[in-house]
């Protein structure tokens with residue numbers, strides 16, 4: 001991540017949080033989502049604004065983050081390649097801790113096992129939009145399907161079998177055998 005100017009940036013200065021938790025309510029327009037960052041992901045676009053609330057409290061030397069947000073993702077179905085809307089309504093929590101001063105300059109910081117689950121940060125400012133972005137990535141299913149029963153595309157003619165019945169010969173067996181058969185013709 002470079003230091004390019006961000007069009008959408010919502011930061012919280014952790015040094016400002018003492019006894020009172022800091023609450024941030026914000027919304028991000030669909031343009032906030034930059035597709036170029038994740039070409040291989042199934043997210044085509046955001047269909048609605050992100051409406052988010054993030055509350056950060058100080059707990060000892062750490063910071064506890066509790067957030068929730070809603071939006072609607074436009075995903076691409078893995079089987080039929082059609083776009084479909086996928087509403088999100090998520091809650092998340094994180095623990096943040098500033099990296100010890102002496103290791104702040106190091107690129108990689110080895111975590112002790114008891115430190116797993118803690119996000120170490122550099123500097124006093126946290127970028128709230130990055131938290132939302134990370135949660136959106138984490139919410140993605142292994143396989144994005146427009147519906148469980150999606151029939152996908154015909155392996156011979158590419159017709160979307162959810163919409164059309166193609167005239168390809170009804171074939172039985174694995175698509176690989178079918179291909180083999182066509183090679184022998």
Ligand SMILES: [Zn+2]
Nearest residue numbers: 077080146150
């Ligand atoms: Zn589909």
Ligand SMILES: [Zn+2]
Nearest residue numbers: 154157166168
């Ligand atoms: Zn077909």
